[in-house]
Amino acid sequence: MNPFVKIRRDLHQIPELGFQEYKTQAYLLAYIHSLPQERVAIKKWKTGLFVKVSGLNSKKTIGYRTDIDGLPITEETGLPFSSQHSEQMHACGHDFHMSIALGVLTFFVENPIDDDLLFIFQPAEEGPGGAEPMLRTEEMREWMPDMILALHIAPEYPVGTIAVKEGLLFANTSELFIDLKGKGGHAAYPHQTNDMVIAACQLVNQLQTIVSRNVNPLDSAVITIGKITGGTVQNIIAEKARLEGTIRTLSPESMKKVKHRIEAIVKGIEAGFECEAVIDYGSMYHQVYNSEELTREFINFIKEADAVQFVECKEAMTGEDFGYMLKEIPGFMFWLGVDSPYGLHHAKLTPSEEAIDVAVRVITKYIALKGNQS
Template identity: 45%
Template sequence: MTLKNEQLLSIYQQLHQIPELGLEEFETHKFLQNVISAMNQEYLEYRTIDLLPTALLVKVEGKKHTKRIGYRTDIDALPIEEKTGLTFASKTKGRMHACGHDIHMTVALGILDYFASHQPEFDLIFIFQPSEENHSGGMQLYNSGVLDEWMPDEIYAFHDNPNLPTGAIGSLNGTLFAGTCEIHADFEGLSGHAAFPHAANDMAVAVSAFVLQLQTVVSRNVDPIEGGVVTIGHVVAGDTGNVIAGHAHVDGTIRSLTQVNNLNMQRRVRVIAEGVALTYGCEVKLTLHQGGYLPVENNHETTTDFMNYMSQTPGINFIETKPAMTGEDFGFLLSKIPGTMFWLGVNSPYSLHSEKMAPDTNAIELGIQAMTGYLEHRFETLSAK
């Protein structure tokens, strides 16, 4: 079959209603299989992964097998209670496709359906990847070895952008998204009565010093031209107002546009934690977890070709964007495989991860048209080499 606009909209709405967290996307996986099974099967081959049972790889056999192009979409959702008021809102309490992965999947299915009926010049590898939001699904998939025999020579993916006009394509050469690193820290002291602070060791004070000192990491340790982010978004200390807290916990994030800078910021966070432990006579357990969330560094050759095509093709609204401090585990795949990530505009007044995020679904058809056109162009370019 060749999916019509109304069918694509129905697919999007059905995916939006069944959001699942990373590594739990079993209903989503089944839905994807059902949609793909209705496509022309002449050129399709499937592959699954024992270690990632919700992942799905589909190869579209090309006329030639000398090149492979990869296309990746993420499939997981977020632990957010939806408040969009849509008639097709999430059916699962506390779960929502607030990051637009339902849009990502629908566009991927549209591209796959086109090439299932229009055999590509070279092999196309579609990757339906679980757990982008957590657990480094891209890194796990790559390390599983499932791609070894189907390893793409280059790879592409997009993220929807509520701040861009509907259907606009945005990208840039170099780093598109930041690399991220999670901060988790526990401070252990001695609790006691609020009236006798000298007989206790107050972790509310210690954790406050830690949070304040972290503000110097970017302002005094990072080149201002490069920039970076250190944010503590969760702080817990004590249980009640008249008891000195003997324990405190914080969660946060480090974000940087280069891996070198990210590692430098991680070192500074660790030094500050050790300094707080020494100054306040407490124990600090610090965990810094980056996993596969490396900076999304677009390859110069593929991205130059991508940007030239998108900017010169009639009907495509191309916008050269600036780097963003958002994170994406596609950065790990780009560290292994040259390729390009781009934005697809969905023109929503609400941001990514908002409980009211509702993309303009007209972007689906425009995204499919832009990417099928580009891939056809890319096949011609590679054939001419």
């Protein structure tokens, strides 16, 4: 068995939520410490890692980032190496991402190039967000890369496919939580209450008008309310209700406009239903915007590479906090085809493990090319 497939299976069994990746960090450290250490330097940050591989004649530092956290999902794959952690799963491919990163790291420890490399094992990508705080660390400032790249598995593409585009790749995203508080009471006396179930229903309907009536039709935005909770039992009018959702936009300006409209509508609900409302935007991720020059160069490299197929993809409404790193460091993210019948964040996601070797080969060749340029 390919050693990095085994690593993927080991990691798949121990998914952990954001900033709780203690077993994952220990596993990564144990493996990295098993490699020759002459050129390796390791610094821990919370549950993440910075791993520097010194070059032979460094003139720059090339960064490679992988995320390491799992999702609060109960796995339904039936795999013999399924998650051992209750209600937690690597349902977004971060086990793949880590095993690929270790494969690339191993190659360059054993085959050093001129330039320095920085491998970033980032926690909490799924939330509350690890990229932005990692950028602010002393470790990052000391080892700041001159360029950076990352990948994300893509279930919809066959193995051997690399999909990428210049410019905008992933949307601006924000969580959305709205808590409503009115006046509860007996179901037989609605006139003595302020019913927050009714208020929540009205609010959901009004929120759906924002995209259709406040966002330019040539732009794109999404407001999804994925969860509503309210009330206690069937014969008590609800004093409280909570809406949980997400916002996605293709520009930072549209995100500001959407939030402005949400706040205006919520104020109207407060006045109309004589209630109190609190808005919390939770985790917010900056758009993933690929550097044009570096991405174009990578596309040309992929077009000439053996055993891989280039696809120019469209931008997606998915979110990725790697966008914060690309905001400050030139670089790009690309999709790696893994040919799964089930999509990201699905309890039955089963990516093809053949994609691990494809990714390691492509990335090592690309980084070696970049890292040995004069």
